[in-house]
Amino acid sequence: MVTGGGGFIGSHVADSLLAQGARVTVFDNFSTGRREFVPRDDRLRLVEADLLDQKKLDLEMRGVDFVFHMAANADIKDNLKEPRKCIDQNIVATQNVLEAMRAAGAREIAFASTGSVYGESAILPTPEDAPFPVQTSIYATSKVAAEGLLTSYALGFDFRAWIFRFVSLLGPRYTHGHVYDFWRKLRRDPSRLEVLGNGQQQKSYLHVGDCVAAMMTAIDKSRGAIQIYNLGHTDWLKVDDSVKIIVRAMDVSPQIVYTGGERGWVGDSPRILLDTTRITSLGWKPTKSIEESVVETLAFLEAHPAVERRD
């Protein structure tokens, strides 16, 4: 089962599983996922439902042997606007998935966590065993809680859990994040671009294809009860440099206006670079540069303008 299989990452996971010969159940409420991202395949069963519907989830979990739990409220930037959303969609929903698995006898789960769990780490690149972080957003808090549920179930109920702490991802089917925001703003007004913060935030990004390959490598090669991996690029990119790439690719010359401050929003970590020694030691490495990923993302957005949200 792929929860959030209609989403950016989940749909690529579904693609990969089908390519490996698996039968796949996609469970998605399409609150942010998109029907057109779900692979069309005889071996794929699509369930349109909410993870908060435990009964439906229990029913659909029967016969499942591995869960990729990718469904989440992934909107870190606006997490303070609806503080309960992350609790329900990221903590309670994860608990529901684990309970459904327990009832159905499914015991293996891969989970999309986030590099944001490190808060504003003083150590860069940040390793998996960095100092106990202070959480700076309800979003990251909810992911830490979901991680803890997985590890508790691993110890208490003999689950096997793969926890992946991602940097921001880029690539086809990308529908939110700073590249999307800049693209949308520039489509509406190519003469002016508002940048949150001072443009100096510097973060690592990873192509979604590289990310899925990393997950599959980890699942293939590590079999302990609890595995935690940072997934990111060895490189990172300043917002200002990102703007340059986007402006060039879109062939526009906007005036750049900064909202100011070190952070793009409350709880933003201005510098994100993860130590990926643990995953690279398994033989994986990124195949695409961050610049290539940004350009490819823009090409996707240009080719699929319908992904633009109406809000």
Added chain:
Amino acid sequence: MVTGGGGFIGSHVADSLLAQGARVTVFDNFSTGRREFVPRDDRLRLVEADLLDQKKLDLEMRGVDFVFHMAANADIKDNLKEPRKCIDQNIVATQNVLEAMRAAGAREIAFASTGSVYGESAILPTPEDAPFPVQTSIYATSKVAAEGLLTSYALGFDFRAWIFRFVSLLGPRYTHGHVYDFWRKLRRDPSRLEVLGNGQQQKSYLHVGDCVAAMMTAIDKSRGAIQIYNLGHTDWLKVDDSVKIIVRAMDVSPQIVYTGGERGWVGDSPRILLDTTRITSLGWKPTKSIEESVVETLAFLEAHPAVERRD
């Protein structure tokens, strides 16, 4: 407001606040708290309600300027039996408290977290910035999540948060934990004592009076947005030594039967000792030895046999 003001720690906090001249609202559903623990005082208002009742909580929060959030499902040993309980009572309830505070304009909160958040730390004594722990229980997971909610609200909504990571506490009004369990078992059958694990678990304990004094010291002397303190004793006690103290104090000679294994239960951390440099640097230190605390706890239990649960 003291949530859980009818509980072991909360009732001592209420006592201390009244002694300092404060007006106190105790909010407790008496699921584990006890009416007889709530101080009788004209300046104390008792509200018998559940923190999951947001409306009631919002109403009672009006006029409150400081919250001691001590209410929780504190049963770490049995947390796997009802996996949702910690989510509701420790995460959702904390979110409710924070939302009620936000609505009422209250911005200062002290929170009872736990040393269990460090999981099985390789570093002993464990400092507040120990390596990012793997959570080993739903209980500790829920406390980590609650901590993250507090720090997110501190950053996002200008709250001031004091987070206290306690070792196990002892002293008057103690109604659960290993001393209680041993006392109860020995009252029923003084000839035999079953000990969970191998008796070698070694943990630090603190007298509840010392704990409350430490919290008040920290609140008095530290005024940053986010303050995190370990609260514990510099000493620790082996379960086997605890058994000796209890057997001597109760004047019984049971046969000791071990259930075996390094851990008392799934998710138990066999060794807990916190680095308390941060709190002691403010001038606080424990006034009672762990042995004194165990003996005083037994004296309380003997004098108040009605605290024994019927389960």
